[in-house]
Amino acid sequence: MKALRWTLVALAVFGVLGLAQAKLKVGFIYVGPIGDYGWTHAHNEGRLIAEKTLGIETVYVESVPEGEVETYIDLLVRQGCRVIFTTSFGFMDGTLAAAKRYPNVIFAHCSGFKRAPNMMSYMADFYQVYYLNGLMAGALTKTGKIGYVGAFPIPEVKRHINAFTLGVRAVNPRATVHVRWIYEWYSPPAAKEATEALIAEGCDVFAFTEDSPTVITVAAAKGLLSFGHYSPMYDFAPDYVVSGQLVHWDKIYVEFLKGVLEGKYTTKNLAHIDYWWLLSQEAVELGAKPGMVINPKHEAALKAVKVKTPDLGEISVYDLVYARLAQMGAPGVSFDPFQGPVKDRKGLLRVPEGFWLSYDALITMEWAVEGVVGPWPGEP
Amino acid sequence: MSWRLRLERSVTPSRTTVLLVSLLGVVAALVFAVPVFWAYKVSPWTAYTTIAQRSLGSWAGFMEVLRRAIPLMLCGVGLTLAFRARFWNIGAEGQLLAGAVAATGVALFTKIPAPWLLPAMFGAGFLAGALWGAVPAVLRLKLRVNEVISTLMLNYVMIYIVEWLVHGPWKGKTMRGFAYTDFFPAAAQLPLIPGSRVHWPTLVIAVGAALVVALVLSRTRLGYEIRVVGQSTDAARYAGIDFLKVMVAVMVLSGGLAGLAGVGEMAGVHYRLRSPTHISMGYGYTAIIVAWLARGSPLAALFTALLFGLIFAAGDIMKASLQLPAQIVGVFNGLILFFIIGSELLLYWRIKWERGWTGKPGSSGS
Structure with a gap:
């Protein structure tokens, strides 16, 4: 019955558009290769689920240089794509130009901020999950030094390191997070180098933003703990991966494309549609792999560490992680990593007591919180 | 007695030869790319x-x-x-x-x-x-x-x-x-x-x-x-x-x-x-x-x-x-370069078949 309804809706939509196609054709433009085990791989998984769930036709193009996005959009439109997703910040202006050129095609751009009547924006963000990982990292470090291998010093990565550090300091106020930048999204050699340097500095727990499991394997070889990033990385070191960040782009793709099929989203009404999806929309997940929030091997250690919190009293870190997860995962979100008071590492009060950061402040964050150690290009 | 392959340095090739041989190289590359398409x-x-x-x-x-x-x-x-x-x-x-x-x-x-x-x-x-x-x-x-x-x-x-x-x-x-x-x-x-x-x-x-x-x-x-x-x-x-x-x-x-x-x-x-x-x-x-x-x-x-x-x-x-992977352009460039450089041989060297003795035991020729 449901299938029949979708078909009827789709037919109605196409009837209005005057198209003879049976299926909605959707194009995806990726910045990296689908086999990168990170960003593009995750988007492609989302595409496959959306295709299966909605019975639509999809095509994709991988490894598209940022300046070439318009060329690829032209090719996809000529092939009959009616919806096109572009999944890199650097595609934003090219997508906007194409949206003006093709007013009858729906565009969706990931991780940017520009929109048009036929172009929406979307992002699944990890900062809450990084905070939860930080809570665990703070409880598990013995040296009080936690290593972080960062890809590029851009607001997104800075926001994640800050949230992670706030988590660390919530359970271990004297611990520090040591940052190394590698200036690559995917570079196992650079990640290895950075991890080894951080180990030499005395770091004993690791988190990172890079699209390979290198940090995990290098740390595990020395018997050190780490948190997975982007894809399920538990299997690369089952004894040493404590938890991590997982993404579900399919939640956004299915929801948005459903809206397109139903006629809720058209080429006229997207100028204010921005999906900024977090834990409560289930676009991101806390875990070493799907379904495993905390590696059972490390549960006892997390239960043994007790902290005092202003709202929950004395509580074990294990329970604290689940409590905060519940607060941020439920629809009426009642906790945020950046709730005031938050000071930057130069001592300036960035979020006063009783306030949360606005979306704009989150996505343009350049400052570093107290506890971050190391270079911070563009620090205000 | 047998046939033997010999390479001989040729004089400067004419413009038409260069063009034809280069085109041949490009065509050969396109032909050799066929299995790549089949593979996908x-x-x-x-x-x-x-x-x-x-x-x-x-x-x-x-x-x-x-x-x-x-x-x-x-x-x-x-x-x-x-x-x-x-x-x-x-x-x-x-x-x-x-x-x-x-x-x-x-x-x-x-x-x-x-x-x-x-x-x-x-x-x-x-x-x-x-x-x-x-x-x-x-x-x-x-x-x-x-x-x-x-x-x-x-x-x-x-x-x-x-x-x-x-x-x-x-x-x-x-x-x-x-x-x-x-x-x-x-x-x-x-x-x-x-x-x-x-x-x-x-x-x-x-x-x-x-x-x-x-x-x-x-x-x-x-x-x-x-x-x-x-x-x-x-x-x-x-x-x-x-x-x-x-x-x-x-x-x-x-x-x-x-x-x-x-x-x-x-x-x-x-x-x-x-x-x-x-x-x-x-x-x-x-x-x-x-x-x-x-x-x-x-x-x-x-x-x-x-x-x-x-x-x-x-x-x-x-x-x-055609939904082919991103590396396809590199494959094509590589094939064309390979055949173009390979065609150098045809441009500056002439292949000659000659009849002659191969060094059989007992034979005096070498």
Whole structure:
């Protein structure tokens, strides 16, 4: 019955558009290769689920240089794509130009901020999950030094390191997070180098933003703990991966494309549609792999560490992680990593007591919180 | 008695032979690419017809071929000049990026009035590319540093300079912390052929550059000296040619033209400096094949650049329309280069079958 309804809706939509196609054709433009085990791989998984769930036709193009996005959009439109997703910040202006050129095609751009009547924006963000990982990292470090291998010093990565550090300091106020930048999204050699340097500095727990499991394997070889990033990385070191960040782009793709099929989203009404999806929309997940929030091997250690919190009293870190997860995962979100008071590492009060950061402040964050150690290009 | 294969050095091949053998190489590459299509369950016939229809068979497609060919023309013409002087410039990529950096500097940080801004950008881009190209020439003649190594290494130096600029001092205030410079003002953007992304002024410059370089080579004293240096260093020394002057002149032109390509990409395609791997799709390296295939003729380089523009555009079509993986363009470039270099054998050597004795035991012949 449901299938029949979708078909009827789709037919109605196409009837209005005057198209003879049976299926909605959707194009995806990726910045990296689908086999990168990170960003593009995750988007492609989302595409496959959306295709299966909605019975639509999809095509994709991988490894598209940022300046070439318009060329690829032209090719996809000529092939009959009616919806096109572009999944890199650097595609934003090219997508906007194409949206003006093709007013009858729906565009969706990931991780940017520009929109048009036929172009929406979307992002699944990890900062809450990084905070939860930080809570665990703070409880598990013995040296009080936690290593972080960062890809590029851009607001997104800075926001994640800050949230992670706030988590660390919530359970271990004297611990520090040591940052190394590698200036690559995917570079196992650079990640290895950075991890080894951080180990030499005395770091004993690791988190990172890079699209390979290198940090995990290098740390595990020395018997050190780490948190997975982007894809399920538990299997690369089952004894040493404590938890991590997982993404579900399919939640956004299915929801948005459903809206397109139903006629809720058209080429006229997207100028204010921005999906900024977090834990409560289930676009991101806390875990070493799907379904495993905390590696059972490390549960006892997390239960043994007790902290005092202003709202929950004395509580074990294990329970604290689940409590905060519940607060941020439920629809009426009642906790945020950046709730005031938050000071930057130069001592300036960035979020006063009783306030949360606005979306704009989150996505343009350049400052570093107290506890971050190391270079911070563009620090205000 | 048996038949034996012998290779014999042939005299200079005629122009028609060069053209035919080169075409044969390209066709052979296309034939050998057939199994690649089969491996991805795409019919080669469908593949080549789709590519033909969407590239040369449509106005928009042809314009894309042209756009991709522009930087290849400029870099390729410059490289034919360097190769004629037997200076193995592998550094067009870095020289292109040097031009892009200079263009960005002029566009964003000077107050040159509108009508003079673009010419100033081209001038600065030429100078920056020329400087980046002249360094290896001086290094080779003063310190005997192999230019293959120095030009190649300077590419990486320039790549890191660009990365440093976009992450550091030139990071744009309007880019929300991402690694781009701000957009160029409108006066620093090149006009496009309507309905396409072809920045035609750069195309005009490229064709003009090919003509100028062809004239320099055939009609000037410098051209004569370049040809002599390229053919025999001994003869050049005997004729009293100043090697340093010739090499620096060659690399100023070669690097300068690559620099102009960088200006074109900035002012015609990107309008801002960004990560170097997204500025040049390896145009500086592909231009080596362009110049090689043109056999040192700057005018021929215009056409071989179009061929590789077509291969780039075909790669886009193969990725988007045939759902082939991104590495396909590299496979095609590799195959064509392989067969072109392989065809050298046919050009300069003649295969001869001869009847003769093979060294059988007891036989006196050897």
